[in-house]
Amino acid sequence: MTESGHGVDEPARGRRRLRRPGLSIQSKLLIMLLGVSLVASVVVGAIGFINGRQSLHAASVDQLITIRSMRAAELTDAVHTMRLDASLHSRNLSAQTLSTQLNAAFDDLQQREITEEQQEQLETYYADTFIPELEARSDDEFGSEAFIPQSNAGRYLQLQYTVKNQDFDADYDALLTDNDSGDGSTYAAAADRYGDYFTRLIQQAGYEDALLLNLDGDVVFSAYKGVDLGTNVNTGPYRDTSFAETYREVIATNSVDSVGMTDFERWIPSMDVPAIWVVSPVGNDSRITGAIAFQVPLSRINDVMTGGEGWKGQGLGDTGEVYLVGRDDLMRSTSRILVEHPDTYADRLVSVGIAKDTAERIVDVGGTVLLQPVNTKAVAEAQAGRSGTIEGRDYIGGESVTAYAPLDIEGLDWVIIARIDTSEAFAPVADFTRTVLLSLLGILLAVSVLSLVLAQVFTRPIHRLVSAVHRVAEGDLDVQVPHGSRDEFGDLGSAFNDMASSLRIKQDLIDEQQKENEKLLHTLMPESVATRYKQGDEAITEAHENVSVVFAELVGFDELARDLSGEEEIGLLNSLMRGFDEAAEKAGVEKVRTLRGGYLASSGLVVPRVDNIRRSVEFARGLVGVIERFNAQNGAQLALRAGVDTGTVTSGLVARTSLAYDLWGDAVNLAYRVRSVTGEPGIYVSQAVRDRTSEIITYVQAGTVESDGRTETVWKVA
Template sequence: MTADRPASLPAAPRRRRYGLTIQSKLLVMLLGVSLASSVIVGVIGFVNGRDSLRDDAFEQLTTIRELRTEEIEREFASIQNGVVLDSRNASAVEGATALVDAFADLQATPLEPDQDAVVEAFYEETFVPALEERSGLDYAPEAFVPASPAGRYLQYHYTAQRALDDFDAGLALTDAGDGSAWSAANAEYGPYFTGLVDALGYEDVLITDREGNVVYSAYKSVDLGVNLNEEPYASSTLATATNEVLRNGSLDEVVTTDFERYLPSLNVPTAWVASPIGSATEIVGVLAVQVPIDQINAVMTGNGRWAEQGLGETGEVYLAGSDLLMRSTSRLLAENPESYVDTVVANGTPRAVAERIAEVNGTVQLQPVDFPSTRAAVAGETGTALTADYTDSSSLVAYAPLDIDGLSWVIVAHMDADEAFAPVADFTRNIVISTLAILLAVSVLSLLLAQVFTRPVKKLVDAVRRVAGGDLAVAVPQGSRDEFGDLGAAFNDMAASLRVKQELIDEQRVENAKLLHTLMPETMAARYREGEETIAEEHENVSVVYAELIGFDAHAEKLNGQEEITELNLLMRGFDDAAVSCGVEKVRTLRGGYLASSGLIVPRVDNVRRAVDFARQMREVVARFNAQTGASIELRAGVDTGTVTSGLVARTSLAYDLWGDAVNLAHRVRSVTGEPGVYVSQSVRDRLADTVPFSEVGSVELHGVRQPVWRVG
């Protein structure tokens, strides 16, 4: 019994091995070297990449700061040079002289009491209430009424009788019709000065005489006719600038002022560029141009295209003065005014100041920027820093002083650190993920390499099991050049041979299925494949079309065999297409005819109408065929509806056919007259009498009963 069952013998005991196996040693070595190298490379790449990205962020911000610096310095230089040139223009000199002289003449022209009352009412009821609402302070109206008769005169005729904010009307007013020399001078020379406002975008153009009287204002505003050396203007930067220009006595002199809250502009921050007007022998006054703050903001904001110019979602460039207050608009205020107060308050701005900024919708001389970077720039330093700013506690900042004559301004470009260093964060995350992925890949690869000696056998066993299970697409690798490689090659050859044979069998099965489907309906083909030999099915309410070609044989006598087959196929394809279009099923095709049904395979309520429509379309197909080939073929078609039987005929030569009374009657009615056309039985005519015209053409006998035959009109 032992000899018959050797498998039952106990296996020889394996000798115990101590220490690591070769597979384990190989795994440890591969893991140790690979993991160590991956970590070292990852750390080096992380440090170098992080530093490079941080440097790039600082460099980009510095570049933007430099570009803005050049633009703003060029903008102020252009304004200063323009004011110097405009003040030397002959029209400016002549106009200023005429206006100064005319103003002096008006000193002897006091207003009537009722006219004086109009001026005083303007300040009491219009200007001062508007100023107090804008500034939040209280003012005495009488402090603003010009002290001189000339000033009162001009304000009565040009200022007090129009709306305070109607600047266009003031700019267009050239002659009040008072007949004064000043109005004549304004009518003659005013267009030159107002043209500077229109062409160069100045906020306003003023002319003062040597005593500080404002003898001209392009907008004819509240400052027209006042004396800058008297209160409440004596301590203004405009008064200081005009006095400095006159004191130096040079026509080349130009003085630029910092922003100051200018009372005639309703306490809005205003900056001026002033230059003397006169000739080489005499200075008659000063031309003072109000710096257009919109142009400054346009330069600093890049016309509002921060993101497009590399500043992302939080970056901006702004100006600040030596008082550590902003001199340009804030991006945050421009883009998100609703969140401005909470944001800047959270970063150190007093709430009252923030609310005031939101109320006046302006940050100039309001928003404090007292931060290390701004203080360093005010001290004349240029550099970059990671420090706090007014919108974020951690910002990337590039700062520098500006070189603008007369101004101690600095420029600061900043961006929230989270956004500026987003590439660094992305890079860090990618490095960590990549390193972890490499470590995982190395671990898996080491494990795979350690198992390389047992894998070929395992793969071959697995492949054999899959073939046994019917998967003939399996193949084993043939990388090794040993016995395992030879065994794998032999196995692959065997599997390939089996696969080719299976594919041939599958292809033949598909071809057989296609052939069956061309011969019979799918349901009958399924029964035939299951082994049934005698198959017949009875169908009720089926319409049958039996069509016969007339004259095709005579036409075919003119053709050779290939041409005959080609044209016959052309006709039959046309019939097939018509069958598909009408929802009719083809039963079989004869050389000179066509048998089809409607409602056989797919039951249809309107099978009678479809059958008649198909017969009509067959005649249209024949007509098109005749037009294409020059033939004279006709078609007779018979249509009946009723019960039919379908099934397989014969055993050695398999054929699918249709028979029954409906087929027989359809065959017979087609030949009642012998003429081409579509002929139908009485049952078809009864079903379609209301929709299709019919004419009776004869009768046929079926089961001893004669039935009329109708022709479709």
């Protein structure tokens, strides 16, 4: 075909146009390529966008659920520890002795006469010192006479101890250790002698206060010596509190094993600060003499919920938090937003309809417990006993992703809420969306340009053939070019196709051989080591942590093989090793190498496993079963000595020319050594393995071995 500019006249050009009306082949091809490519790009991009967005969305929600579950477990453990502490301390001999002696001393003090001057001193303390301080901190009004104990003993104790606390910001430790009033009474002597027990409990266990009550409800001792000392929780000003109700419930059980726990309630002796009480009867299995009560500070719960205010480092970002809500829809832990943004917190509460005085009170006291209402759908769902996630308005008026669940803690009707601002939770989704859109635009532009170039190339046979040759050079042996034309280009296309087919067949043969080589290589060593070996590394080692090692040794095989031919011996040994391999695969452990009389395996080396220790012990037990079946089938009397240890090991090629893959390290050495601690068949484990599996496997102590200059206790599977 002759183009314009090469001597073609106008009539010829006109005739060509008549013969070829409409779009040119190049134009049609361009439109077709553009249409298919653009539609495919849009469809693939849309599918990737939808799947990616859903995956990122689910990952953000799953992370919040995980954090909520972790906090719930930590809180449950903390509460269990508090109850256990109370139960243990109530049985302590010091507590029993102090209870008995102070009960008697308290009864003796009932005979003390309280003079009018002393009564006036007590009234003055409440009117001029305690009540003004209480009203300033609680923002309520109180009458002074209601707090004065009714009993002579109670009033006397407050005169000797409580009225000394004129400054409520005084040295707390001094109040705890001031147990001897100096009046020479039997009470002062007993308090001075045994009160140190309470002091150490407060200082070491972190309680706010500790009370000792007799069976009549009298508070006969207080570590802090506050206004609750000497009062009666059955008839006095605190008779309607949850603390008093819990005291009566545990005393009614008449059992020292009983433990009661209150929800948060405002405790007036602590200046109306919310507190939790754990109460347990004091005594022994034969009788009880009263009750011991520990005041759990608000900070104890907050530390668990906030992780020591380390929200960001624990996956909650800049806005996430976990908090508690009671049945009354009030918080039982402190809000992160209040901690980090106290200056704007009150305004934000007012903007969502919270009363201004409540909002200001929250900011003044620096806490949200029993003050901050949370009337969200998430709280309602959790209080109904359901767990889940929700997106919507939070207690401060923002949009949040929330994971909620009820808490299964005896005596506490709480729910746990984990939330994070929606914008932060789904920030990866927004970033992904922007990236996908920009990438799709780039792909569309690239496809358009490529389609134009290909349309021009494929309209010229020579360019088409050159392009095909280039593709073969790049490794694409499936390329074929049309050769329908009966000219030199057709012959060349046919010859090219024959060449490409021949190359493809040869490449397939090479690929098959390479696959066989890869398969053989992977039977000798892990994939990571095989990859480095193929890259030419001379010295290949890898360090692994938290790996369990099993070193198993056959006992009696030499005696069995003594009268066998070489073929029979190999046959029996192969039968055993196949059984060992099957046991390894079943237990999920990796075979390292096989010896004539032994077997070395590991768990957690190639595939990290959190239960690698359990798998290793189960594998060793499986080997015993393999040998028992072998003995039954062959009339043999083989046995097994196996050693199991866990720790850090090193693996690698110890001799490049022979491709010997091996495993060594402290865990391998100790596994080898513990197997022969007694010389008797059995499964022997190190102390570390026993500690991690003692709840599911029974062990007996088998002896000791020396390891790295220290004595290692060896245990045998029972």
